[in-house]
Amino acid sequence: MKKPSKKQAASVGAIVVLGAIGVWAVTANHAKTTDKNIGSADAKPKASLTVTTTTPQSTDWPISFTANGSIAAWQEAIVGSELGGIRLAEVRVNVGDVVKRGQVLARFTDESVAAQVAQQKAAVEEARAALAEAQSNAERARTLANSGALSAQQSAQY
DSSP states (O other): OOOOOHHHHHHHHHHHHHHHHHHHHHHHHHHHHHHHHHHOTTOOOOOOSOOOOOOOOOOOOOSOOOOOSOOOOSOOOOOOOEETTEEEEEEOOOTTOOOOTTOOOEEEOSHHHHHHHHHHHHHHHHHHHHHHHHHHHHHHHHHHHTTTSSOHHHHHHO
């Protein structure tokens, strides 16, 4: 690696000094501007953006273009209605159709109904387990009631 010449070192030094003076000048000018704006009530900030106006013009856009690749759905949406939390799966008649008594007009999905049935069955099983535990606790309390280890209130609770 070559050692820089005296001219190059002097040039770099001059650039650094000029840069420092420029930074000082900008910050000193900003400080003066903000000090003036702080004291005056009607001081308005300077615009920081420039706006260019233009006249609208008509342009022809291509109706079709050629591209390679595959097309896939970005998002899917299921459009339907719900009645009491049950989604409508199929409508078997149209407006104006003649229908007969007992004819199926629409069909609802059975997933939510099956989920509700399963949830109720689980609640029944949970209640049965709680009953079995309560009966076991009551039996233990009866055996201890005569020994005096439990008060009458505790025995009644069990």
